[in-house]
Amino acid sequence: MATAARQSRYRDGEVAVRPAAHRWQALQSVDTARLLLLGSTAILVAACVPQLVHIGQSSQAAIAFGLFIAFGELLRLSLPGGREAAPIAMTAALALAMALTIAPAHHLPRISGAQVVAVAALGMALGALPHIAAGRPAGGTGMSARLVAVALVAFIFRPLARMIWLSHPWYVAFGVMAALATLAWLLETVIIAIIRAEDLRARYSVTLADELRVQWRLGLAVGISAIITVFGATVMGLDELAVFAGPLFVIQLAFRRYAGIRATYLQTVRALAQVTEVAGYVDSGHSRRVSKVALAVGRELGMSERDLLKLEYAALMHDIGQLSLVDPIPAGATVDVGPAKTRSIAEFGAEVIGQTGVLDEVASIVRFQWLPYRGHSVRPPLSSRIIRVVNAFDDQVADSSDRDRIAAALANIRSRMDYEYDPAVVSALATVTNRLPVSRL
């Protein structure tokens, strides 16, 4: 597919005549943070892997942990919001980095920090191979973030290991490990948040808060599971890994099912939002476009992920109220009918959504989309204001990427800005549409 597309572009001569400056811009749009992360991880791995020749009698432990990490990477997890995690791989890698002794314990493990990094890197790569073979993304960014976090723990922990074992009660070791696991989790989260901020063109502070909120539970489970693995291995030896694999698998299954139903939910709402299009009430593709642009505008305005999800649902279903109309509005342009009608459509839509009993906030976003920005005692919620602006924009522009048409639509919206539309939302819309055509948002 990819090669075919490239060839056809060559035939058109598009790539060939592209000016050099243009190409440079295209390269720059591959975000710098990701390049930096991948580059530094590559250097780290290149420096650590040769150390494996000195592994000696710890090779058995290295192989067992490496395989366990590969197993975890194979069972990688897609989480809501396009995230990816490999909790079992991370548990095993952290446990290896913090291993105290592995029974039968003649000595503290001789696996150095560099060797830990090398084993984790090879394990992850091995686990990623089936994903690549199946045509799924390799997940290099996620693996790099995990590896950097593991490296941090491995290098800090080695010197501490001898001090905290033996002469102290177990909770000293437990506390140190918990602190290190927290540190690793924070580092991984910060890295991922920076990259997400670039990918989604959202504010860094917002993506960091989102990441912390979404990931803390899984991070907690991973950290404690790693510590359990460490203590278990001091007693049971490497057999511990085999014994603990089952429970970890079942625990991860819970997250997998949760992520699955979230994805299904979104899919269902997206599909059923099309009923208004099939019934001829609105332009084909209208709901999907409005939701995409509304999301981009919401991000530009610094909305959190939780609010963005509600905005997305509301944007997808904002026209559902038109089902109460006997005959479709010509061309579905709700801006062109009277305010009373718009209001009743919005209220009927809110009623439908409210009937679910679980989407009350989404219902109230839809309810207030008819309200102008000023002139009423109530100020509509931000999400309603966004949908109102984006809906008006899409009614005029639809899927066109014609710059003049976009500019005309924006000018039209601006002319009614002080009363009808929220100026902040309009300027965010201008920024967003100026950056990319709607079809590529």
Added chain:
Amino acid sequence: MRRLSLGSWLYLAVIVAVASAIIAIAPTGTADKTWWKYYAALAALFLICASTPIPLAARQSAWSPSSAATLAAVVVLHGGFGAAMVGASAVLTLRRQVPIYERLFNGAMYAIAGYAAGVAFLAVSKEPHPFTAHMLQATEIGSPHGLHRTLFVAFGVAALVHVLVNHGLLWGMLLLDRRSRAAAPRGESPAALPMLLAYDILFAGLGLVIAALWPVMHYYAAAVVLVPLSVARWAMGQFAEQQRAHAATLAALCQAVETKDFYTRGHSDRVSRGAGMIARQIKMPSNRIEAVRFAGMLHDVGKLGVPTKVLQKDGALTEEEYAAIQLHPMRGLEIVGEIGFLNEALTGIMHHHERMDGRGYPMGFAGDEIPVFAKIIAVADAFDSMTSTRSYRMARTNEDAVAELRKSAGSQFDPKIVEAFVSALEREQWKGQEPALPREYEILTSQDHDDPISPLRVIESR
């Protein structure tokens, strides 16, 4: 409180007697004075797990990782007595509204399972002293002691015995209980059993992990293990919540589609329920029952693509108009085709107007070419249409509608499905359309494309 049959009461009495005898007679295993602290910690872990069971799927069954505590007791408290005591703590479950006989049964069942596991463990390991001592030695640096492999084997056997005794006793009760009541039991349904078994076997290892932490952390091990468990519990809770929300949203959106037409209001919901009844009757696995219910819910969503004036038309349809109506299964597919989880349900939506004689639409499939989901929906669909009031006729009685279904069995409907529906009707009550008069502004259709008694009239064009 529902009544138990005499057989179930006897069974319960026998099991409680056996469990009491075990606890009274069995040797306590460890002579250590601190054992009750260990017991209390493991019983607390057991209770916390058992009090917050994880729903596996809607309305089906629940699973809890509590057996990990019993199995840990087998190793830590060395043998059957401690494990029986931990299992017996199920009597104290913190779940509300658990009837007393259910508490007694669960406590006795887990006590017997724990004791059996303990006996098996000791018999295989042949070890006179608690393993925790060996484990403690293994943690010391410089110690050459590893754990003997028999521990792992013995634990594996104990876990297997626990799973088998637990599910065996539960099955006995379910069989007796089911005979006493017509409807399927609310608890464990047979379809979920393989999954429950798999979870129990996979999760058994946690018991050994807890035991391994014990020599180092003592009873704090129970608390530490609880952390990942409660995170998993949170995720499953979220899953259940989102699943309910998803079903509610789907239902609300389907209802919105129906608002256009007064007479068909509630139709999708009833067809969904009818399809579920048939699917249960022909003993489909639970995930397919769920799927066919979704298909029933969504089967007419494509009607939105049919212009209102065609749906409303009083009198014979032109061929174009009839073609527009015939298109609705495909329109439905267009709308919901992207919803990944529907899979087989999509075949039900697309083919619900096929006929056994091949004269249906859209594909003209005949006999076994028609997917079973479509056959099920066709029957539920026609039955609901006939038993609902239309502007041109009153509702038929259930008996009339059944007679009509039987008359068309073979030509329009699959006779097996019709008979399954008839038996399901005897078992479960059909909640039909609520009699109400349309409000003034509501649209009234004067024909129903689902009605087998008065099919759509089409003008033949020359």
